[in-house]
Amino acid sequence: MHIGPYQLKNRLIVAPMAGVTDRPFRMLCKRLGAGHAVSEMITSNAMLYGSDKTRRRANFEGELAPVAVQIAGSDPAQMAEAARHNVAAGAQIIDINMGCPAKKVCNVLAGSALLQDEDRVARILAAVVEAVDVPVTLKTRLGFRNGEENVLRVAKLAEDSGIAALALHGRTREDMYNGAARFELIAEVKRSLKIPVVANGDIGTPERARQVLAETGADAIMIGRAAQGRPWIFREIDHFLATGSHLPPPRVSEIHAILLEHLQDHYAFHGEYSGCRIARKHIAWYTNGLRGSNEFRQHMYQQDSTATQLATVDNYFKQLALDSERLVYQDESARAAA
Incomplete structure (x- = not known):
């Protein structure tokens, strides 16, 4: 799949998720098989550009190209300026958020609330596309109301x-x-457009990924919640789409290593x-x-420093490894649905 001049390595995209898809998470997902990732949304309000949260969200240092940044807002001129600002900061693709259903976003007529005003939708799209010389993408939903x-x-x-x-949820x-x-x-x-279409929603297994691609004819799929705590889902789906066979589940030792790597990058990024x-x-x-995860989490939640939190995680996985090298779940059906 291509987005403008950029050819993605596969058809698997990490969905933008506020508070989740920060740079450490995006980079990890890309390393574990995602072909592309979109940042968590960045406000178009210029007054917030200097806030710690916005500065972190606009930090793309070391990220594999193409760097895609999602912007959110309701004013066409502000959205255009936000696009220019983020391109100047290193964004290679601008994504427009018209899909977020959160109340605090919709209450300011941003996110999916924009779907109630098609004239404003058209003005925002035109303003952002005209403002930058990089590809602009759109993530949205089926509509505002059923x-x-x-x-x-x-x-x-x-x-x-x-x-x-x-991208369509x-x-x-x-x-x-x-x-x-x-x-x-x-x-x-998909049948009505010439541009690439990405399908999103409820894609949590390799079989489901193949089914959605077949049912929709989409050029790619976007995975969000199913990747939370399972960034290796992208390599599992990529392998299944290519071969029709399943990779073995990750071992305790590998999940231990992935989580420690994620946490160390996460701490360095967020402080x-x-x-x-x-x-x-x-x-x-x-x-x-x-x-034993319920007891572990209650203990982990009580830790108020990165050092003690990391040590708690490390000790938990070392104990799991002693019990069994293979990953063992208390409730397989609950984990599969997670």
């Missing part, structure tokens, strides 16, 4: 404005993340205070379903 799905019109606006690729904003993602409209969008606190959710995701 029964009022307008993705076909929005997709046509995107193609006509010069958007290089469209198979739910409306009303759905949030409830119920099953619907892919029939994504297939219809002592934020690094320790933000890491808690990642550690919980990695250990979900593992033997």
Whole structure:
């Protein structure tokens, strides 16, 4: 798949997730098989460019190309300026957020709330595409409310404005993340457009990835929540799509090494205070379903320094390795659904 001049190494993309897809996580996913990754959303409000959070989100140092940055906002001029600002900082692809269902984003008429105003959608798309000389992509949903799905019109606006690729989550904003993602409209969008289309939503296994690609005809798939605590899902899906066979599950020793690497990069990136606190959710995701993980997490949550948190994780996995070299889950069905 191509996005403008960039040929991706495969059809697997890490979805932008606020508070999750920071630079350490994106780089790890790329190392473990993702062909592309999009940053967590960066506000278009210039007054916040100097905040610690925005500066971290706009830090792409050492990241494999192409670097894709997602911007969020509701004002066409601000969005255009945000695109220029991030390109100057190193972004090679600009992604526009019209899919986030969070209340705090929709309350300022950004994210998926924009789908209620197609004229504003068109003005934002045109302004951002005109503002920069790098590819601009769009991530959106089927519509704002069920029964009022307008993705076909929005997709046509995107193609006509010069958007290089469209990522489509198979739910409306009303759905949030409830119920099953619907892919029939994504297939219809793909048939109606010439630009690449990326399918997103409920893709958590190699079999599901193959099924969604077949049902939608999409050029690629985007994986979000299923990669939380499972960044190796990308190599598993890539191998399955290429061979039809499954890779063996990761061993305790490998997950131990991956998590320690992730945490050390994470701490260096976020610093002592934020690094320790933000890491808690990642550690919980990695250990979900593992033997003794509930007790471990309660102990881990009490650690308030990166050193003690890292030592707690290290000791837990060393104990797991003593019990069994193979990864053993308490509840296989719960882990598969995670």
